[in-house]
Amino acid sequence: MIEISPPDARMLARWFPTRSPGPATIGEHVLATGIGSWWADTPVRPSAVAVSCAGHVVLRGSPEHLTPDLLAPLAGNRVETPARFLPALGAAFDSLTPWERMVWTLQATPQPATVPHGVTVRRLEPADTEALHALGPAASWLSASWDGPLGLAASGHAWAAVHRTGHILAMTCTYFRGTGYEDVAVYTVPDRRRHHLALACVTSLCADITSRGHTPSWNCSLHNRASRLLAWHAGFRLVREYVHYAVGSPVAHRRLSA
Template sequence: GVTVRRLTASDAPALAALSPDSSWIHDSWGGPEGLAASGHAWAAVDRGGRVAAVACSYFTGQTYEDVAVLTAPERRRERLALACVTALCADVAARGRTASWSCSRDNRPSRLLAWTAGFRLHREYVQYVTGKALAPPRTSTDVPA
């Protein structure tokens, strides 16, 4: 069994133990310690103290808190993410803010979870990022005047 509860500072090692691909969930809080101590994260924690799923406020503003959620791959389809998101959203509302959900148009699992949790589409967006170029760099002679 699991217990869905607010994370505390003592849960930082359990967050750190998640797969390296999962570090994005706590990066905006400065790492596992920051997220665990923030009071802005709810997790499904198993009897061994392992985090099976976690939902947190990824970005917070004066009006909105944007929700992020992660489920350990082996614990998917147990509705743990939904339980964590539901608890987090109640917490966000208690702080007088509105929970928001942002995800790529192509992220069907995220969109389905958001819908199931009660979120409704406000607008779709296209995501642009910077980083390593996909095409070889152009020289000034390649660029038309």
């Protein structure tokens, strides 16, 4: 695929659904923040277009003209796309692994969560950047859609349970910000799990999202029981399921190195 300039909002609506939960929020997030990339099979009048951010890709259009070389830039990502693209993806990469996913939206009142003494749930600010860095590699994915810890801390879309020492114990954020829905992501440090801190953070973030006139959404693996339980306790309910595909290394590159 060839990297292209961002389309305008009308072009986005032509290729990708808008104002709906799930992968649709990726294109809206990239268009609004400029974080991510747009791709097409040709720079003029493309028949296939993709948008990528934080290791996620949404691919739409027609696969008719897609070759392994054109698809190679999408290597290593998780691709959400109609079934008609699967033969082209299977021919382009050395692996194509389906992941069953679930999309939830906030529909019920969250269960109450008690925050322990010495912990405050609050919105993160730029001054919290170092505390985000201190969470280490295990939490680095959380800020990928905001171009890193500074971008996330300054976004105004992250809430955390912060110990009086300044350490972040749990946090949540809008991972992809759409025009109708905001997709929620969450992380808790390992020794603070099952303390209801994540629930308290998610509840605060959801109140913030709804105050903007948006609806919180939740996207997780079908097999991630902990995420499903947290979503349920926070008031989310299942609306649909879908599959995205983790793609491996480009077959075209493998042939060249053989």
